[in-house]
Amino acid sequence: xxxxxxxxxxxxxxxxxxxxxxxxxxxxxxxxxxxxxxxxxxxxxxxxxxxxxxxxxxxxxxxxxxxxxxxxxxxxxxxxxxxxxxxxxxxxxxxxxxxxxxxxxxxxxxxxxxxxxxxxxxxxxxxxxxxxxxxxxxxxxxxxxxxxxxxxxxxxxxxxxxxxxxxxxxxxxxxxxxxxxxxxxxxxxxxxxxxxxxxxxxxxxxxxxxxxxxxxxxxxxxxxxxxxxxxxxxxxxxxxxxxxxxxxxxxxxxxxxxxxxxxxxxxxxxxxxxxxxxxxxxxxxxxxxxxxxxxxxxxxxxxxxxxxxxxxxxxxxxxxxxxxxxxxxxxxxxxxxxxxxxxxxxxxxxxxxxxxxxxxxxxxxxxxxxxxxxxxxxxxxxxxxxxxxxxxxxxxxxxxxxxxxxxxxxxxxxxxxxxxxxxxxxxxxxxxxxxxxxxxxxxxxxxxxxxxxxxxxxxxxxxxxxxxxxxxxxxxxxxxxx
Amino acid sequence: xxxxxxxxxxxxxxxxxxxxxxxxxxxxxxxxxxxxxxxxxxxxxxxxxxxxxxxxxxxxxxxxxxxxxxxxxxxxxxxxxxxxxxxxxxxxxxxxxxxxxxxxxxxxxxxxxxxxxxxxxxxxxxxxxxxxxxxxxxxxxxxxxxxxxxxxxxxxxxxxxxxxxxxxxxxxxxxxxxxxxxxxxxxxxxxxxxxxxxxxxxxxxxxxxxxxxxxxx
Numbered sequence: 001x002x003x004x005x006x007x008x009x010x011x012x013x014x015x016x017x018x019x020x021x022x023x024x025x026x027x028x029x030x031x032x033x034x035x036x037x038x039x040x041x042x043x044x045x046x047x048x049x050x051x052x053x054x055x056x057x058x059x060x061x062x063x064x065x066x067x068x069x070x071x072x073x074x075x076x077x078x079x080x081x082x083x084x085x086x087x088x089x090x091x092x093x094x095x096x097x098x099x100x101x102x103x104x105x106x107x108x109x110x111x112x113x114x115x116x117x118x119x120x121x122x123x124x125x126x127x128x129x130x131x132x133x134x135x136x137x138x139x140x141x142x143x144x145x146x147x148x149x150x151x152x153x154x155x156x157x158x159x160x161x162x163x164x165x166x167x168x169x170x171x172x173x174x175x176x177x178x179x180x181x182x183x184x185x186x187x188x189x190x191x192x193x194x195x196x197x198x199x200x201x202x203x204x205x206x207x208x209x210x211x212x213x214x215x216x217x218x219x220x221x222x223x224x225x226x227x228x229x230x231x232x233x234x235x236x237x238x239x240x241x242x243x244x245x246x247x248x249x250x251x252x253x254x255x256x257x258x259x260x261x262x263x264x265x266x267x268x269x270x271x272x273x274x275x276x277x278x279x280x281x282x283x284x285x286x287x288x289x290x291x292x293x294x295x296x297x298x299x300x301x302x303x304x305x306x307x308x309x310x311x312x313x314x315x316x317x318x319x320x321x322x323x324x325x326x327x328x329x330x331x332x333x334x335x336x337x338x339x340x341x342x343x344x345x346x347x348x349x350x351x352x353x354x355x356x357x358x359x360x361x362x363x364x365x366x367x368x369x370x371x372x373x374x375x376x377x378x379x380x381x382x383x384x385x386x387x388x389x390x391x392x393x394x395x396x397x398x399x400x401x402x403x404x405x406x407x408x409x410x411x412x413x414x415x416x417x418x419x420x421x422x423x424x425x426x427x428x429x430x431x432x433x434x435x436x437x438x439x440x441x442x443x444x445x446x447x448x449x450x451x452x453x454x455x456x457x458x459x460x461x462x463x464x465x466x467x468x469x470x471x472x473x474x475x476x477x478x479x480x481x482x
Numbered sequence: 483x484x485x486x487x488x489x490x491x492x493x494x495x496x497x498x499x500x501x502x503x504x505x506x507x508x509x510x511x512x513x514x515x516x517x518x519x520x521x522x523x524x525x526x527x528x529x530x531x532x533x534x535x536x537x538x539x540x541x542x543x544x545x546x547x548x549x550x551x552x553x554x555x556x557x558x559x560x561x562x563x564x565x566x567x568x569x570x571x572x573x574x575x576x577x578x579x580x581x582x583x584x585x586x587x588x589x590x591x592x593x594x595x596x597x598x599x600x601x602x603x604x605x606x607x608x609x610x611x612x613x614x615x616x617x618x619x620x621x622x623x624x625x626x627x628x629x630x631x632x633x634x635x636x637x638x639x640x641x642x643x644x645x646x647x648x649x650x651x652x653x654x655x656x657x658x659x660x661x662x663x664x665x666x667x668x669x670x671x672x673x674x675x676x677x678x679x680x681x682x683x684x685x686x687x688x689x690x691x692x693x694x695x696x697x698x699x
Contacts, residue, residue, distance in 0.1 A: 128660070134671075138671055141678070148684070153686075161634060165625065171642075172645055172648065175656065207599065
């Protein structure tokens with residue numbers, strides 16, 4: 001059963017690396033486990049595309065077009081990040097920031113994190129969804145503080161406490177959903193999403209209101225929505241770069257996925273507007289606050305993590321607007337953001353590693369030192385800013401079009417946010433990439449393959465969305481955005 | 483059955499009392515004891531509900547919560563406190579009376595906010611959901627006011643107690659699998675935090691978060 005393989009391979013990987021994670025070949029083994037997961041995900045996708053949604057294991061697992069695309073995205077980014085991590089973490093090992101014990105923790109927790117992400121996506125049980133999201137916090141807390149520097153410990157503590165409290169509020173929300181449903185469905189089925197979806201018109205609106213408010217604040221903390229976003233820049237900046245890439249590219253998506261699932265329930269059959277309005281409010285606030293914070297950043301990884309807040313805000317806003325076009329745009333935006341942002345993190349991680357600092361004022365002349373890295377950083381930044389041929393342009397354009405039609409008042413705010421973000425990021429990256437440097441050319445160019453692959457995909461998605469993919473997104477948009 | 487409900491209400495009142503006591507307790511060792519007491523009250527409350535309603539799975543939930551919160555977590559925390567050698571540390575709290583007043587305001591707010599929930603629940607102990615929500619808010623307050631890492635964590639664990647209490651009041655608890663999952667997350671969390679405390683201490687020579695967060699951004 002493919003479905004089971006998807007969650008079992010990373011879990012086995014975690015156990016395996018708990019013992020062998022410090023060996024030299026563990027880097028390659030990490031790629032092998034991630035590749036296995038990705039292949040299983042692909043095989044399952046083919047089955048879902050041909051045979052429709054799957055319900056398995058006493059209805060505890062559920063795959064539909066909405067989550068299958070996120071499963072693929074998660075497995076794919078996990079695979080490319082493991083390829084990047086091999087090159088990056090080896091260099092970290094040479095500079096003495098890693099010892100065998102830390103390396104073992106790193107590999108085991110990496111696979112465990114992928115396991116919790118895939119479990120959260122594939123489960124049909126909203127209780128298991130909660131447990132998996134909490135597991136994601138637990139597995140990454142030690143990774144954020146992997147280098148044990150004062151700043152990284154502070155970041156990990158903030159991450160643990162803020163996300164812990166957030167997730168506790170989400171538990172209260174989950175209990176409230178269970179409470180609303182268990183009179184209608186009985187104790188056994190009241191946590192299964194497919195059943196909840198069937199009776200969403202009969203769930204008490206008063207309780208669902210309370211539940212959704214708790215859930216959006218709770219899971220919204222993990223998405224990094226303003227004002228619960230404080231942990232995000234610290235955790236991204238202080239952890240090892242592969243972890244920044246998977247936190248930004250995967251965790252935020254999965255948390256947003258959880259909110260979207262609950263929005264479907266809270267909107268009921270009539271498509272009540274307030275859950276969407278709540279998401280739009282949080283989303284717009286995130287776009288604006290993040291955009292204005294960008295200009296003040298000095299650390300390259302903090303810069304791009306504020307950009308993640310901005311983009312997740314944009315996706316949340318689009319999901320909140322609802323309707324087929326906006327939801328389609330939001331799903332596309334999640335995909336291209338995830339690919340582009342992990343690519344940008346790969347490159348900026350390498351750049352910071354070579355320069356020996358994450359301070360942007362002290363990084364100059366990347367293009368001179370290593371043209372391949374300079375170009376990927378420049379193109380990645382342009383892609384994340386939504387420059388036309390890249391996919392983010394397409395998704396942002398669709399979101400703005402939908403906003404013009406459905407909520408025109410919001411367009412000036414969105415344009416303002418995107419404009420300010422453009423100015424801030426472009427100015428800073430430009431200064432890093434061009435400009436003079438005395439440092440000689442790097443002798444060994446680090447692995448740019450994963451970044452280039454991601455950018456190529458985003459470029460392709462900007463020019464042309466294959467028919468199969470478009471059908472699939474439309475189907476997912478129908479499920480997610482009533 | 484009025485007698486069961488009054489026993490459950492008694493436990494609920496004690497639960498809230500312990501939440502207040504934790505808010506004002508300065509010494510770490512006593513804070514852990516209070517946490518264990520809260521766990522005991524929670525577990526007895528669940529057991530009474532099980533007896534009163536004949537809901538057998540609640541006995542398992544009571545046992546799970548009892549073992550975890552009276553024995554496992556307090557033992558882990560006490561070992562941690564001994565090894566970090568902080569059991570006699572006293573926290574310099576600011577203005578306990580003010581804290582208590584804020585706490586009272588939160589309780590009143592929680593009771594009002596929970597009225598619609600309590601009105602819709604058909605459980606025998608639905609009146610206690612206000613108390614559960616109040617203790618959740620008090621734990622949050624405690625996490626905000628405390629400055630040492632360990633007492634923040636105890637606040638976090640107390641928060642989880644309040645949530646389980648809420649689940650029991652409105653729906654006779656979550657399905658057993660989910661309760662096991664939550665318990666697993668709690669234990670793993672305490673272990674990871676234990677490791678974490680040593681790292682923090684190694685770096686900062688202190689568990690006082692003011693010193694950690696006062697650094698330059």
